[in-house]
Amino acid sequence: MSINKHSILTLISLFFVLIFLLINGLFWIALEHFAREYEIQQHHRFHFEPQERMLLDHKPFPIFAPPPPPPLSVSLKSSALFPIWIVFITIDLLILAFYGFLLKKLSPLHRLKEAIIHFQEGDTKLNVPIKSKDEISQITSEFNQVLEKIAALKEARSLFLRNILHELKTPIMKGSLTADCLNESIERERLIQIFSRMNYHLDEFSKMEQFSSGEWKLNLQEYRFVDILDHACDILLCDKKSITIKGEDSILIINADFELFAIALKNLIDNAFKYSDETPTLIILSHSIEICSVGEPLSDANHLFSKPFNRTYESSVNGLGLGLYITNSILNKHGFKLKYQYNSGLNCFKIILNS
Template sequence: MMHPFRPLDTLFGRLSLMIVGLVIMVHVMALLLIDKERAKIDAQRSLNNLVVAAQVRERDPVLADHVAQTLGIRYVSAEHAIATGCPAPCTDTDGPLEESLRPRLGEGSHVVVEPQTSSVWVRKRDAPYWIVMPGYMPPFSRFMGFSALTLVFAIVTAVIFAWQVQRPVRELARAAREYRIGRGVHRVRQAGPHEVRELVSDFNDMVSELAESERERSIMLAGIAHDLRTPITRMQLRADLLATPADRAAFLRETESMSRIVTQFLDFARENVTDSVFVSVDEHCRRDYGAQAGESGESGESGEAGDDALVKLDLQAGEGFMLPAVDLDRILSNLIENALTYGEPPVEVSTALADGRYVLHVRDHGAGVPEADLHRVQRPFVRLDAARSGDAHCGLGLAIVRRLVRHHGGAMEVANDPQGGFAVTMSFPYPRKAG
């Protein structure tokens, strides 16, 4: 079953989101703490300077000018504050520094911070002058550029780190998928943390042992099937010795059934699919299963082959849907033979391009399969005699089709059609590439 791709549902997406989230949170908290500490330092320094400046101004205005020059502050008449540079309308501003400084100056005091230079304008209650102190601490806005650059660098580093962490796991998942769909054994390079390297090593060993066991089973199965061909052939030749034509025909039918079983064994025992020329699926179906075999006709494509036709076609995928000729023939022959043996005609074969994938659909009109057995019926050597009966089959047809479909990057689903019958739906990537 195909699941929609969600970037945040991947290991890389979640690692990146987690690390980037932590980096941003720590960064914001650091900025807030810096600004808070900066406000405390500015408030304490400003308070000390203000106390000295105010006391000196009240006691000795002449000395106050020298103190102001030493402290780097200046006195500005309240009437000329805005003209001198106090941000209009020269009313209290809000910020960490103002909140820390205003309570210490007493009730009715005013504190204004100029945003451009961070200069602090302070006026005690009913004082005829403002005391202006230059901003020794750089304004908070200057931190933002450096902070943004640091944040971008941290995020890029976090994403690269997350990618490196998930890379071995991603390669492991790809190798497992390749092995599952029968594309051979691919050893995964050991990389990443210690636990991941151990997991990769165990996976490589497990896949190697499974592949060796599968090869031994296939060799044994192919050997038995191959050895049976010779006595079956001799039995067919000796059928002429039977006295009556009816006995001879029945004997030949039995040997033919045995031959088909042996052929299925050999097909299933093959380790690799056959490399052959890619052909159009629609054209192949028209030629081999159309109203007139070997001819391309509108009746085969539209499904109007007559009510008594064994196979009806509805081919809408177009010429771009291509598969290897030998593999396509094995897929269709197994499915149609199963449908005619276990189900009821007509067998409907349809192709389409839906949801960005090519779809090949085969359906019969029989009794179907019990819902509880739909998954089991795809396994090798499984025959559901209670649901379907037939001769010359060993339960390998759907297993062979499933292996071929997976090898070509497709997916196969089996189900009972709502209108009756057993249906097999195969979807393949779009576009299909020949070779």
């Protein structure tokens, strides 16, 4: 298992190791210094004190030679160093005890991190144990409450979506069956197409809900862009001839989720139709796709597409909020980028494939 160098536990451990080494190093330096001082004192005592006593007693010659000074090992074992060893060992034990105490107090952070990772993967039925009353335990308690609320909201949203899809699918299915029973006519084909599109939109809502909640797994495969474009036009019930396509003969291959990428492309083409009275232009290049249409420029607040709605632009008749947000989210999920430029009266949205 790799060590996270930015982890709090790792930083605390390194700090205590440095402190432990520093204190022990300083102790050994002080011990060596004290031993040398002790040796000098012993040397001075055994060499000079007899001569001083001889001078005081007016004795012309010393009777006995002074004994040699004790070796360093003897001085280190002296009872004079015993208190220093006691202090040194006590400090080391206190440091180790405090380190163990901090690790025990911070260990819930690891469990909390694991719980957040599991929550990110979709497990909202978590309950991190709380065993104390410190700040970390308070954070854990709040996290448990948030998980319970999110789980309840997610279940309510899922139930609401299933009910909406069920209630809408029933009349759409009945309308589709009724249209099939009509005599052959242009109106019959039109009604069948309309009901088919409405049914597709319901499926699209379900896919977008799964995508926004992180439950949608990309099914990446290589497709010809022209095939994805055909599918996007089928969703819009529009003819490719209503779009000026440059580079249609291109053999551009895209590694993408067919359904999601078609939805993203559909949103851009749909906006080009909605907010322009002229034919939009689609340009297929080797590493990008560009959709351009004549119209007013977007406000600066709409260039990032990072919010589902922008109230400075959004109104009851305008879109360019949720559609662009969904498109940008889908492209980011693929590793692509969405760029906007306004040149010579043209709103141009470019999908950059090699981001």
